[in-house]
Amino acid sequence: MQTAEQLRFNAEEYLTWEERQAEKHEFVAGEVFAMVGARQDHVVVSGNIFAGLKQGLRGTPCRAYISDLKLHVEAADAFFYPDVMVSCHPDDLKNQHYISHPTLIVEVLSDTTAAYDRGGKFAAYRSLESLQEYVIVDIDARRVECFRRTADNDWLLHDYHGDADCEFQSLGISFSLADMFEDIEPV
Structure with missing residues (x-):
């Protein structure tokens, strides 16, 4: 950075x-x-995830957002641009500049941000009471790590790879990794 x-x-x-x-x-x-700026594969995968979430959220009070909208994390005194996020909170519909109550955040890893996405950024995100799932997408490994908040406020890892369907339990949506990595050439 x-x-x-x-x-x-x-x-x-x-x-x-x-x-x-x-x-x-x-x-x-x-x-x-x-x-x-992001590499092409990063943009394609982010777009695929956004499209799948947007489709799955039709008719619900939730909205999917792509990386041009800021996320305010007050406890960390921070504003971030997650690759994809979803909010179901009515206050977020009223603010045109940023959201503060995401249910789900997705970060697609890049070589320069991977350590921060897994470390400091995830620590900041965990301070968001509304956040139920934090998803890390590794394009090169064709792997998705979904961290879910438990009832005890711990974070449990669900690892998706191969032919699995990735579940976003907080939203009641799942879609295949093949759809997530559509249009990405094999490594």
């Missing part, structure tokens, strides 16, 4: 500044980081 020219912002300053930027930037505890 690369920092913006100004070294420190508060959340309000970041939101004002970010609206005027051509590129996207994430905000974490006063620091701003430029988002690097």
Whole structure:
């Protein structure tokens, strides 16, 4: 990640500044980081997941969002751009700039963000009371790791690979990994 020219912002300053930027930037505890463009496979897989979720959510109060909408994680003093997220919370429908109550977040791994997606970012996401599932997609391994919040507020890993159907239990939706990785050449 690369920092913006100004070294420190508060959340309000970041939101004002970010609206005027051509590129996207994430905000974490006063620091701003430029988002690097994604490779084609990353965009295709994110789009496939978004399309599957959007189709599965028709007629429900939930909405799927792709990576251009910010996620506010107040406990971490952060704004992120997840690859895909779903919110079923009515307050999120009222805010045009970001959501704060996701039920599901999907991050598609890239070489430069994999460690952060699994570590610091997941730690921040876990502070969201609304979050029920955090999904990490590894394109190269054709694998999906779905972490589900348990009744005891622990996170249980469900690992999907091969011919499995990936289940998003919080939404009552599942679809095949073949659909998720459609149009991606074998490694």
